[in-house]
Amino acid sequence: MTSKTQRKETRLIARTSTEIQQIIQRAANYSGTSLSQFLIESAMEKARNVIEQSETLHLSMMGTDTLFTALDNPPKANKKLLKAAQHYSDTVNVHNN
Structure with missing residues (x-):
């Protein structure tokens, strides 16, 4: 018996200049990922860093x-x-x- 995991999809929208889109697309191409996947991975990396800096005490x-x-x-x-x-x-x- 196989269970199918339901995945809810949410759309993230960002408006930017054509120049910025081209730069991000070029970086995505170099990394071998789609523009969408590149943006998600980059945003997640930044989000994890911000959360770690906010929630971690460094002494x-x-x-x-x-x-x-x-x-x-x-x-x-x-x-x-x-x-x-x-x-x-x-x-x-x-x-x-």
Whole structure:
């Protein structure tokens, strides 16, 4: 028994000058792919890079040591931190009650 995976197709549209289209088409030709496939692969590569830069924390060795020291020996909560925690609880967690 074979199952057929349904694939939803979405169209991406970009308007550009003829010059830009020709450059991208030439690059697609050199890479041996269609214009559409070249655009998708290029956009996905850029998207992954942007997501990685936004979601990944990069620290120096000194920064790493400082972070682990703070995690191992956290400072006591001061008034400002307690106020921020209460504000977070009041505004962000309103639907969790």
